[in-house]
Amino acid sequence: xxxxxxxxxxxxxxxxxxxxxxxxxxxxxxxxxxxxxxxxxxxxxxxxxxxxxxxxxxxxxxxxxxxxxxxxxxxxxxxxxxxxxxxxxxxxxxxxxxxxxxxxxxxxxxxxxxxxxxxxxxxxxxxxx
Amino acid sequence: xxxxxxxxxxxxxxxxxxxxxxxxxxxxxxxxxxxxxxxxxxxxxxxxxxxxxxxxxxxxxxxxxxxxxxxxxxxxxxxxxxxxxxxxxxxxxxxxxxxxxxxxxxxxxxxxxxxxxxxxxxxxxxxxxxxxxxxxxxxxxxxxxxxxxxxxxxxxxxxxxxxxxxxxxxxxxxxxxxxxxxxxxxxxxxxxxxxxxxxxxxxxxxxxxxxxxxxxxxxxxxxxxxxxxxxxxxxxxxxxxxxxxxxxxxxxxxxxxxxxxxxxxxxxxxxxxxxxxxxxxxxxxxxxxxxxxxxxxxxxxxxxxxxxxxxxxxxxxxxxxxxxxxxxxxxxxxxxxxxxxxxxxxxxxxxxxxxxx
Numbered sequence: 001x002x003x004x005x006x007x008x009x010x011x012x013x014x015x016x017x018x019x020x021x022x023x024x025x026x027x028x029x030x031x032x033x034x035x036x037x038x039x040x041x042x043x044x045x046x047x048x049x050x051x052x053x054x055x056x057x058x059x060x061x062x063x064x065x066x067x068x069x070x071x072x073x074x075x076x077x078x079x080x081x082x083x084x085x086x087x088x089x090x091x092x093x094x095x096x097x098x099x100x101x102x103x104x105x106x107x108x109x110x111x112x113x114x115x116x117x118x119x120x121x122x123x124x125x126x127x128x129x
Numbered sequence: 130x131x132x133x134x135x136x137x138x139x140x141x142x143x144x145x146x147x148x149x150x151x152x153x154x155x156x157x158x159x160x161x162x163x164x165x166x167x168x169x170x171x172x173x174x175x176x177x178x179x180x181x182x183x184x185x186x187x188x189x190x191x192x193x194x195x196x197x198x199x200x201x202x203x204x205x206x207x208x209x210x211x212x213x214x215x216x217x218x219x220x221x222x223x224x225x226x227x228x229x230x231x232x233x234x235x236x237x238x239x240x241x242x243x244x245x246x247x248x249x250x251x252x253x254x255x256x257x258x259x260x261x262x263x264x265x266x267x268x269x270x271x272x273x274x275x276x277x278x279x280x281x282x283x284x285x286x287x288x289x290x291x292x293x294x295x296x297x298x299x300x301x302x303x304x305x306x307x308x309x310x311x312x313x314x315x316x317x318x319x320x321x322x323x324x325x326x327x328x329x330x331x332x333x334x335x336x337x338x339x340x341x342x343x344x345x346x347x348x349x350x351x352x353x354x355x356x357x358x359x360x361x362x363x364x365x366x367x368x369x370x371x372x373x374x375x376x377x378x379x380x381x382x383x384x385x386x387x388x389x390x391x392x393x394x395x396x397x398x399x400x401x402x403x404x405x406x407x408x409x410x411x412x413x414x415x416x417x418x419x420x421x422x423x424x425x426x427x428x429x430x431x432x433x434x435x436x437x438x439x440x441x442x443x444x445x446x447x448x449x450x451x452x453x454x455x456x457x458x459x460x461x462x463x464x465x466x467x468x469x470x471x472x473x474x475x476x477x478x479x480x481x482x483x484x485x486x
Binding site for chain 2: 038039042044060062063064065
């Protein structure tokens with residue numbers, strides 16, 4: 001399966017992407033994830049100020065027929081959520097890497113080592129599906 | 130258990146369908162987008178491969194009488210050429226399956242049943258096949274089935290079928306397609322006008338290819354589920370189960386207690402209902418099967434049996450089964466979605482009105 005995997009991002013096994021800029025990480029779901037989900041119709045993300053734990057669920061994304069948990073790629077505090085997606089979550093289908101979900105202030109930079117490189121994620125997508 | 134494939138499986142793969150296991154079959158759940166497939170059926174025309182469903186034939190002088198006493202709805206009263214929806218019940222009134230009975234001609238009846246219940250239904254019907262002058266056969270392996278649904282169905286199908294009069298909704302007609310016999314019924318599971326075409330595997334495959342060449346939208350099980358829920362058709366395994374009777378499932382209209390004899394009549398005569406099916410609309414949040422339903426005091430009174438995002442309304446819609454003695458008189462309902470209570474509006478009418486005549 002061909003899927004768009006930008007080279008400047010980090011990835012998780014749950015198909016989230018993370019853009020690392022200093023201590024701020026922008027989080028979204030990958031093109032692979034949006035394609036597998038189909039028409040996205042509902043999104044639930046935490047309020048600003050919420051503390052996330054790496055690997056724990058922080059929200060849900062729903063397509064017409066399915067509910068999928070979102071997993072935090074990194075621990076830290078939610079700095080912002082993408083209000084553009086409120087009422088129009090289908091923007092994730094249109095541009096998975098433009099339609100970010102939340103920005104997180106990183107607590108422990110050592111956790112970056114747990115994220116996958118684009119090459120590792122490509123390999124992961126090839127072998128797991 | 131290995132999963133079965135319909136004779137159109139390769140066609141689905143070629144079209145890029147996402148395939149999922151369903152009722153023991155590998156079935157296409159969606160091709161392009163669920164939303165687009167739903168809209169195609171509501172506005173123009175779409176086609177579903179529903180060859181996994183079961184077909185039984187009952188033939189002989191007692192065919193109609195035999196089927197009539199098996200089911201709760203009235204088969205004898207309907208004229209030849211009609212299709213009749215009915216539950217199939219046990220003596221205690223619980224529902225074995227819901228099915229459609231097609232009165233093809235005098236002494237020839239087709240019964241179409243849910244894929245997941247083929248064996249259960251056939252064994253049950255066979256056990257009751259005593260003292261009637263008619264044969265019973267399970268033809269499920271010999272038949273493929275397409276559901277062509279949407280306002281343009283008739284104009285698409287008419288030129289393809291040897292002879293196809295403009296029959297009424299819930300009627301059936303025996304005809305042929307490319308020289309092979311087909312049974313064409315004006316039935317479906319979407320609320321729109323449409324046809325279900327039963328035929329041999331090869332002819333149905335040719336018909337599918339023909340419909341693809343005419344740009345009919347192939348539609349998967351996900352769109353089918355949204356479509357049937359929008360028009361409030363029950364689904365076995367959700368609204369109907371082995372544990373409930375037709376009254377519990379909101380199907381009182383299908384129980385003809387005026388009939389003198391049918392299996393389950395004694396149990397169903399007092400109209401026993403422990404549950405009530407209700408229809409809920411949510412402005413925010415999407416209800417899903419199993420989510421608890423609560424009254425205004427946050428007491429759980431039932432659960433969602435089917436829920437989805439409606440493509441037409443762009444709102445969450447659901448069927449819920451609530452305990453009848455806990456039905457709140459103020460008609461205020463809440464749905465528990467991930468430990469948060471979302472208000473839900475009760476509606477008496479179907480969420481969407483289909484276009485069938």
